[in-house]
Amino acid sequence: xxxxxxxxxxxxxxxxxxxxxxxxxxxxxxxxxxxxxxxxxxxxxxxxxxxxxxxxxxxxxxxxxxxxxxxxxxxxxxxxxxxxxxxxxxxxxxxxxxxxxxxxxxxxxxxxxxxxxxxxxxxxxxxxxxxxxxxxxxxxxxxxxxxxxxxxxxxxxxxxxxxxxxxxxxxxxxxxxxxxxxxxxxxxxxxxxxxxxxxxxxxxxxxxxxxxxxxxxxxxxxxxxxxxxxxxxxxxxxxxxxxxxxxxxxxxxxxxxxxxxxxxxxxxxxxxxxxxxxxxxxxxxxxxxxxxxxxxxxxxxxxxxxxxxxxxxxxxxxxxxxxxxxxxxxxxxxxxxxxxxxxxxxxxxxxxxxxxxxxxxxxxxxxxxxxxxxxxxxxxxxxxxxxxxxxx
Numbered sequence: 137x138x139x140x141x142x143x144x145x146x147x148x149x150x151x152x153x154x155x156x157x158x159x160x161x162x163x164x165x166x167x168x169x170x171x172x173x174x175x176x177x178x179x180x181x182x183x184x185x186x187x188x189x190x191x192x193x194x195x196x197x198x199x200x201x202x203x204x205x206x207x208x209x210x211x212x213x214x215x216x217x218x219x220x221x222x223x224x225x226x227x228x229x230x231x232x233x234x235x236x237x238x239x240x241x242x243x244x245x246x247x248x249x250x251x252x253x254x255x256x257x258x259x260x261x262x263x264x265x266x267x268x269x270x271x272x273x274x275x276x277x278x279x280x281x282x283x284x285x286x287x288x289x290x291x292x293x294x295x296x297x298x299x300x301x302x303x304x305x306x307x308x309x310x311x312x313x314x315x316x317x318x319x320x321x322x323x324x325x326x327x328x329x330x331x332x333x334x335x336x337x338x339x340x341x342x343x344x345x346x347x348x349x350x351x352x353x354x355x356x357x358x359x360x361x362x363x364x365x366x367x368x369x370x371x372x373x374x375x376x377x378x379x380x381x382x383x384x385x386x387x388x389x390x391x392x393x394x395x396x397x398x399x400x401x402x403x404x405x406x407x408x409x410x411x412x413x414x415x416x417x418x419x420x421x422x423x424x425x426x427x428x429x430x431x432x433x434x435x436x437x438x439x440x441x442x443x444x445x446x447x448x449x450x451x452x453x454x455x456x457x458x459x460x461x462x463x464x465x466x467x468x469x470x471x472x473x474x475x476x477x478x479x480x481x482x483x484x485x486x487x488x489x490x491x492x493x494x495x496x497x498x499x500x501x502x503x504x505x506x507x508x509x510x511x512x513x514x515x516x517x518x519x520x521x522x523x524x525x526x527x528x
Contacts, residue, residue, distance in 0.1 A: 162235040165204035166244040168197050168216060171256075172268050173248040175201030178219055179227075181245075183212040183235070188226050191215070209237040216245045228252065280343055284350070287336045291353050294329040298360060301325040330360035341370075348377040348385060352392045364399045371395045390420025394427045401434045406443045409435075413447070417454070425455035432464045444468035459499035463508065466491035470511065482515040489515065 305321035397412035417424035428451035
């Protein structure tokens with residue numbers, strides 16, 4: 137007995153192995169494509185043995201048109217229904233689909249196939265034709281937008297590179313480079329960057345003329361290239377498009393108005409420049425101080441001291457803690473300084489000394505601090521520097 141008992145256990149274990157390994161179901165999966173040729177985003181696939189009337193196994197169609205599941209071995213009618221399709225109706229079906237135990241079968245539903253389309257009513261076929269056309273146009277438009285977004289990404293980087301051109305030029309030429317060499321290299325970098333932006337935006341604004349951002353970026357590039365006559369109508373085009381849309385872009389409006397302001401400022405059209413910069417500040421308040429500061433800087437470059445002071449004053453109203461604004465105001469006012477014939481000292485006009493002192497209070501070690509202190513010293517004006525901590 138001791139010898140046969142272990143043998144009986146061994147045989148029992150051996151006999152159980154095939155039963156444990158036996159598979160009683162098979163797998164089925166597939167992809168569902170609707171009549172327009174686009175993947176279905178919902179629905180259900182059922183397996184039936186009575187032509188689709190009764191569903192023995194049902195699998196959900198995923199958002200990307202896929203379905204998968206397991207079923208008992210057998211030959212089925214595989215049925216697709218939309219989520220709201222009555223059980224008495226069938227959207228599409230295939231007969232004679234075999235599910236084999238341990239096997240896997242693929243059954244796709246491509247409802248864009250000819251034999252399916254041919255069975256549709258005439259009015260449905262026409263609707264389908266129209267929908268396919270709309271889808272094709274949408275796909276084409278999406279491809280265009282994809283290209284535009286890639287170009288805009290390049291444009292953003294080009295503008296950044298242009299803004300840092302001076303530092304890039306100085307680094308590239310080294311410490312031994314002259315100011316003239318650095319300035320020439322800076323101009324070369326800017327020319328390349330602005331030219332690339334102009335080329336891209338000319339192409340893209342022609343491809344999608346209703347996009348205001350493209351006209352704005354084109355105008356900015358042309359301002360950088362000093363093509364003011366070309367830039368002005370492009371900024372106006374952007375603003376015209378913005379005025380006609382319900383989804384207005386305040387950033388685009390601000391940039392376009394500021395672009396017009398720069399053109400007018402550089403053309404000596406002070407009232408027009410003031411109006412354009414004021415519009416920029418109004419439409420995009422978050423950047424108002426930047427726009428008005430830039431206006432003051434441009435008038436400084438154009439040697440228009442009165443307009444420079446006025447622009448600085450407007451910017452100070454918005455951001456009274458920006459040191460450079462007081463420097464710009466002081467620089468504009470000092471053009472009206474006189475010399476006392478007796479003392480030969482500089483006589484600063486009203487507000488000039490105060491502006492310089494305010495600059496020193498906000499930026500006692502700022503880039504213009506030495507220059508400002510020298511001017512005040514020549515004017516025999518007491519330099520009272522109050523730091524942000526309140527110490528004198």
